[in-house]
Amino acid sequence: MRAPNAAPLLAVDNLSVDFGEGSPKALSGVSFELRRDEVLGIVGETGAGKSVLARSLLDLLPEGGRIVEGDIRLDGASVLGLSETEQGKLRGARIALIGTNAKALLDPVATVGAQIARVLRAHRACGRREAWAAAVDLLAQVGIVNPERRAKAYPHELSGGMAQRVVIAMAMVANPDIVLADDATLGLDATIQVQVLDLLVKRCRELGAGVVLITHDLGIIAHYCDRVAIMKGGRIFELGEVGRFLEGPRDDYSRTLLDAARVRPTPMAGQGEGGGVTDEAHAKPLLDVRRLEKFFPIAGSTEVVRAIDDVSFSVGRGETLALVGESGSGKTTVGQCLVRLLECDGGGITFDGVDITDMPAKEFRPLRRRLQMVFQEPYVALNPRWPVRALIAEPLRLDPGLDAKGREHRVRQLLDLVHLPLSLAEAYPHELTAGEQKRIGIARALATGPDFVVFDEPTTALDIRVRAQIIDLVRDLQAEIGMSALFITHDLNSVRSLAHNVAVMRHGKIVEYGETEAIFAHPTQDYTRMLLSAELPIEQGLLQRDRAEARRLAGTA
Template identity: 40%
Template sequence: MSGTPLLSIRDLSVSYREKDDWSRVVHGVSLDVHRGEVVALVGESGSGKTTTAQSVIGLLPGNGRIDQGEIRLDGTDISRWPSRRLDAIRGARISLIPQDPGSALNPIRTIGAQVGEILKIHGWRDKKAIASRVVELLARVGLTEPELRARQYPHELSGGMKQRVLIAIAVALQPELIVADEPTSGLDVTVQRRILDLIDELRLEFGTSVLLVTHDLGVAADRAGRLVVMQGGRIQEEGPTAALIAAPRSAYARRLLADAPSLDMTVRRQPRPEPIRERDEADDFAVIVEDLTHDFPLADGGTFRAVDGISFRLRRGTTHALVGESGSGKTTTIRSIVGFEKPTAGRILVDGTDIAALHRADLRRFRRKIQLVYQNPFASLDPRQNVFEIIEEPLLNFDKREKDERRRSVESLLDRVGLSRTLLGRAPHALSGGQRQRVAIARALVLEPQVLVLDEAVSALDVTVQAQVLKLLDELQRDLGLTYLFVSHDLAVVRQIADSVSVLHRGRQVESGPVEQIFHAPTSSYTRDLLAAIPGRTGVERARTLSPGSDR
């Protein structure tokens, strides 16, 4: 592009203080963002992308500093401006859409007060004018009943609605540049698409530039004109999005793209052979769910039906996925299957046992057969225990083996999940996200269960770590004959790991069958909407026009 860039970063280096030492995390980064352009910073955790973005808007943590370099906004270097001076341009010329709307919004202030605050900071004084502009902004970002939303508090809004509020704040003064830091992380695919569409619409309407920070290669491929790939605080590669996807030059970019499930439009899973039936066909299934229904009582004496007549069968040694958006009934279904909730109606058989008929002691013994791996490895491991104690604990609770035998079991499992035995004495905080999730998987396997329920088990991981954990799960299944119930809102991951899938919507099962059938010939309009919302399709198609023979 010609002309002066709106944002020009040159030779930026940033350090963080750790006790008495400074550790450099961004090394000589240079990039441009032109007017009306979307540039995506992509990379794994620790790549330096968020630190680079925070430097642009002057929001580094208190222990961070810019060591060298320039950050020019429309030709003016703002890298050394004090916070008070930056306040004059934050919101007016540069705005931030933060990652987590739950922590970015004040829980004790109304939505209207928080949107109106940015107007007050920049000189608006007329209360009626502020109230009118707030309602106008909330309507503009697609919130229904904007007058009502202005009076509500954050806890009364869904995640997608809260993210729209943050966008309303970001565009209130029609800034020249928006820094969007993982703006759709954790949102359902259809909500994600609506949020990204909204940012695009506002960008076209106001001519705003966007610096998009994301670990989601599919989102970057669809929405950005140029990609900047970062690793270890350095730029590994940059260029036009379609060209970079079609022919990445750096080894790191090639690996990042190869590991991104949303950029692969094929079903990779190899079908499992059909079993030879020399016994009752029901024995072929590890889990049978028939007409599962679950009602929750309401304060007014009524009931809310969270799950309404769900049925599916999970064949031994295979993976069945439950997919759907928030509120679809996935969590209630799996809590019923593992015995945490007692369903209102229906039948659940696990290895031929009707779990609804089990009493407390029998239910406790039953849980050896089926184990749960939680979504967040940062929260599911006890920070007071070391790795050995975390994996050993189920043996202490369920299986009174001798101490030496317990140690052998723990060490063997650590080997199997691909972790060094040198980690046994470490606490969870000393591990990476991928290492934590491997520990969680080892803990689930120590009792030798037949079924693992994986609740969004890779959604909190970077794309490359995610690919490693998915590969591990596939190897464990093939080696140990495990059966997986895989719960996810990420259809791109489901396409890779699952043999069959049930699509849930508002507590009902709208479709169920083999993965290939569901992905290539869905019968439900809701399933078609979910599939259409998977990011990456547009980016892949653009790349293929540059490289017709490419698989990607």
């Protein structure tokens, strides 16, 4: 255990960064210390300056960026003003960076073993054979099964979690003093995220390294970090021990983030003002799916991938069903089959009492207004050449009763419904934040007044507050218009705040299905228990800290 008064490994003093005249400072007066064997979490929304800070520590600021004030000291010695050669020796050897999207960080035309060996030889005098053996050993240390074979694989042949483990191996290859993890688990399945974080923190503890864990997830902070810094607008607003922060943040902005990250109880189905449904209507499901199947052929083979395999569920009026499971489980394929973007290969779909499974496109067209989908990547689904006004108005052309004036009025209504200002009507997709893009996707889906909406990962990779806002928006829409929804996600906190029922998918099958609270309280399947064990609720993290502190005090009493 480190001495509380030990000299800091890293000291950042009054650091300020800007990108040229006329632009606000990206960092302004940032100060903190990092000690050996410490995990410091840095939290903030998009644009807070977290990544700029990480890259400042490595002298890897984007073009135009420069440190205009302050100092960075490693073991008491300033690293500012070092030559490029000296900085090169510092990077990787003493300070290592692990970024988001591991596959994009890896060389696509070199095997992962060769890439690790290349980094090792850059920092240690060793031959090719020795470096290769060390690379294989590192892959084993980061938990990759059959490391000899995987070392010969190319990045595209690895899963996202496996690629992230490779990047961790590369970061740890020279036994660095400091590891900067910049949203290193963003977009990974919950189970893979926990595995990667467990591995990263364990390896750094073994080496006595300090870790700067940059994230927008306070659940990660609660479970893995010793101290936390809250950033906004290039400044640190609050810095302190994690347990104390979770019990009561000092700053108003910090309290807002913490409140947004907490789980809120799920409302009862159909209990919203103006959106309630009668017992008679509720008894008959709006959507009924029976033994659904969807297969995809494997190129060069007679075999198929059973993306959906004998899936059955129903959704009542005003209800939300959460469909959860790891990447590749078949969740998105189910959603696309429901709205007929994909044709199923077996089973049946009944919507409001009508079998739509094999309904001809001409007959299904009037029903399409009532069945809509919000896509996982809204930016990809939005035409970059159209302003928001045109994007929202496009689906309204399905309504022959609306003229141009009527469509304009409806656009205004929809912007208001998803809590966006009218001023954004003339903006283009690239001018919107990720949260605004999600809201435009929702507005487009709601344009035709649907009864049922498929939300495909609507909260993935969003900031804490924006994620909470999207969940609240879906809840409000159910209350106001009695909308039913299929909520596809791997964000279990969102499920607990939104869904009435949960279906757990694995390898194309539903392995557990029931009421949300019952599933979370008493899962019956090992796979469900594994998913739930990967959840990182803030309350549980605080409880674990309280227990650890009690054990420590009992041991010293």
